[in-house]
Amino acid sequence: MRLLHASEWRMTDFISDDATPQYAILSHTWGLDEVTYHDWRKLSISDVKLKAGYSKILACREQAVRDGLEWVWVDTCCIDKSSSAELTEAINSMFRWYTNAAVCHVVLSDVKATSDRAVLEERMAQSRWSTRGWTLQELLAPPPEKLIFYSSEWTRLGSKTDCVDIVSSITRINKQYLQGQDLRHASVAQKMSWAALRQTSQLEDVAYCLLGLFDINMPMIYGEGHRAFTRLQEAIMTSTPDDHSLFAWGPILDEADIASKVTNYSEVLQKEAPPPDSATCELELFGLLAASPKDFEHSGNIIVSREAARFYKSPDNANVPTKVGRDTFRLDLPMWEQNMLALYHWREPDIAQIRSLDYAALLCHFEDDPSSSSSVILPLLSNGGLTLGRPRTLCYRRRQGIILTSVSEKRTVSIAPEMRINFRSGDVIFRRMVCGSPIQNAGHSMAGDSWYHLDSAIGFLSSFSPQHRDGRMLTLHYKKSDKDDRGISIVFHRLATDDQMFIEVIPVNFAGKDRIKSVGITWYHSTLAQAIPMFTRSMALPNDEWHVKKSPMPDVYLRSERVSIDGSDVFVDVLDLLVGFGG
Structure with a gap:
């Protein structure tokens, strides 16, 4: 870890956590003309001070001195981003660095201080800092009393504890996790939902900025695009295979709508062919994993069922998810209903087709549901070969005993995205x-x-x-x-x-x-x-x-x-x- 001296013009590398002195850390949003590590090493002091990004580094150093600290860490100038090895190490270590800091200064560069609580909440809600991907872990990693918010003029706005109501309202993060509860108690879906509306400048950082929240280490491969988020989910699946909330992404219908896409045999056996109506047909089939955190926007109150551990530790030992192809995963799932029929809307040709439909009961449920045996239901449609595909929409079934019944009726399934077909005449x-x-x-x-x-x-x-x-x-x-x-x-x-x-x-x-x-x-x-x-x-x-x-x-x-x-x-x-x- 490389630290910047708070009162002297020098940096020092510290090899281990034990050898690292106490330090202040800065949380901010990047702007134009930031001071980089290369600038600090190669430019004159006077040239560095002319760059727009220097003012917040100076303010952070001065605040550290007032706090009695000798060292600071600022991501713009303390990481040599020209070294891929150093960048990878820094990204994989960053959550720990924010956790271990003596104090975390959060500067909201677009928020002016005010004594009006309502106005302050509105300004903080509109702050760019609340919308960025990297600032999510910077918010959650430090202990509540060690994270301090500052306005653009570096006026103290309060600690994370002082602002917990405002921050929870803005971020949709449960208060207990802002107040220091171990993040391991939060489900995968909850953590993903916190990142659903956040943005990053580079596509891969959508995944990399979440590594600390899931305690995952990954190599950085800038240029891999959406595969970064897929790799993150695969790593989460390996580390916590019993957390089915990873698969609970997409809009969730209530149990009243669970049969809306199911077709009965009396309708199928009529002479008239089913129309390709988007209200009754599934329009697209996906694989097991989400495309981005955005898919978890509606999953913030989904938690893991108590039956999950029993399911994977049962005498016949259910199989955990295993990757068997580029985007294909094989796993055991509790089955609730099987061998039904549903309509699928082919994109080309424009027809509605009858396909087999099964319902798997994911081992997770709504946090506020008093019945822990209720379940998120995952529809699975035949998808070509031996695979099944899932629609974007899930269902929620409030039913006493649904999990208890389903766990004993598990089935091994292979889930993959919809096949792309090159048609030939005939x-x-x-x-x-x-x-x-x-x-x-x-x-x-x-x-x-x-x-x-x-x-x-x-x-x-x-x-x-x-x-x-x-x-x-x-x-x-x-x-x-x-x-x-x-x-x-x-x-x-x-x-x-x-x-x-x-x-x-x-x-x-x-x-x-x-x-x-x-x-x-x-x-x-x-x-x-x-x-x-x-x-x-x-x-x-x-x-x-x-x-x-x-x-x-x-x-x-x-x-x-x-x-x-x-x-x-x-x-x-x-x-x-x-x-x-x-x-």
């Missing part, structure tokens, strides 16, 4: 691919030489080839029920011309290799090697629909719609497939 999106009770989905199969791949999680049938390819694309299998092994296979073919799609519906016996004949239907064995389709249709694109109804076969409704991608020559065929059609 790709197919199943807007709906659902079956009504008691019909059972028996899976799908692809031809060995197929040019297509099905991602069943998002109902996307994609082509490997940039050119038109004809032949079998996909076969879907459905049983009549879990007790009846008869059913159907629906085979999709792309024809030689791209304005048609050929469909076969084949009765199938999934239980064995023998054919079964009944009521004018031959149920073929499931290999389909010599199966004869009972119904076929060449779907005329861009729009067509087909209803197959032959008892006791499951009935089938199919509708096709060709949609251009962003007005280009690239198109996708959007299909509605309903097995066990409701009307």
Whole structure:
């Protein structure tokens, strides 16, 4: 640590905390023409004194002398920022330096002193110091009686203790943490919310200025942009894996709205396709982590549930979050509700699609909720492959026992941001691919030489080839029920011309290799090697629909719609497939 002498023109490096003398430290906001370490070392005394930033250094030194202190620390001139190693060490040590200071002088350079308390509060609220990222740790690190506020004229305004009501109102920080309570008692979401409305000059400093609040050390990589905040969250996740409030970011709906995006089967099985309405559809899917502290603006009263420790120390030992890809994390979460349906709004094409929806119960709740078994609910939608994605909006469920019930029903999930898809002409999106009770989905199969791949999680049938390819694309299998092994296979073919799609519906016996004949239907064995389709249709694109109804076969409704991608020559065929059609 490098300190500036309060009354002499010299600096001294102190290697260890034990060897460091008592010192005053300055908290301020940077302006134009600050005095840097290079200036102090290379310029003449007279030139240094001409710089605008020298006046607050001088005032800090003079105040230190009046306080009986010999040394001061000012970030503008006591750090050699041309050395990346020194800058990294300083940023990782800064919270400790502010904590250990004999006194912290906070100069509000845009606040004039006044005896009117209301006017002072208004001026402090509008001060630039209250909006900067770095000043958050400078506010919280020093003990309450050791942080002193000064006006632009260096008139004493009061200590942190004297101004606790004003500062708490301005910063939205709970009073107990301004009065010295250990910050380890605050949840991750609370700390992030304190930084939600603060700004930094450099994007990476959004993360670096919070290291001390979370007791995290990280290398500084200026130029990494948003990845800095991601790295910070990953480090927090590793150090406090049981604090689910890290994932409790985004607007939070109350329990009355928890079912607003859930779709019931009776609606899904109707002939009319769901409209892409932003009021009922999820518009975008995100990964597990937030993009910035701004995402925690509404999370200031979220605390960790008492059940968190029990969940991670249970006999079957729940898995803590683990990074398995660039932005993909695998973890165990308590599940509250599973296997529901919700609407997702594709950006391109402009359609609403039915996707599976699960609700995970995060192990955190509102601080003022008397029921600690209430929970923040994290919606998870199918997101492609084996991953799930989360919408921006969370839900809050006030329900006695929700955590106690959910903790015993944990599930390992992989959460990742929404996939970015490069469409090819001939790709197919199943807007709906659902079956009504008691019909059972028996899976799908692809031809060995197929040019297509099905991602069943998002109902996307994609082509490997940039050119038109004809032949079998996909076969879907459905049983009549879990007790009846008869059913159907629906085979999709792309024809030689791209304005048609050929469909076969084949009765199938999934239980064995023998054919079964009944009521004018031959149920073929499931290999389909010599199966004869009972119904076929060449779907005329861009729009067509087909209803197959032959008892006791499951009935089938199919509708096709060709949609251009962003007005280009690239198109996708959007299909509605309903097995066990409701009307």
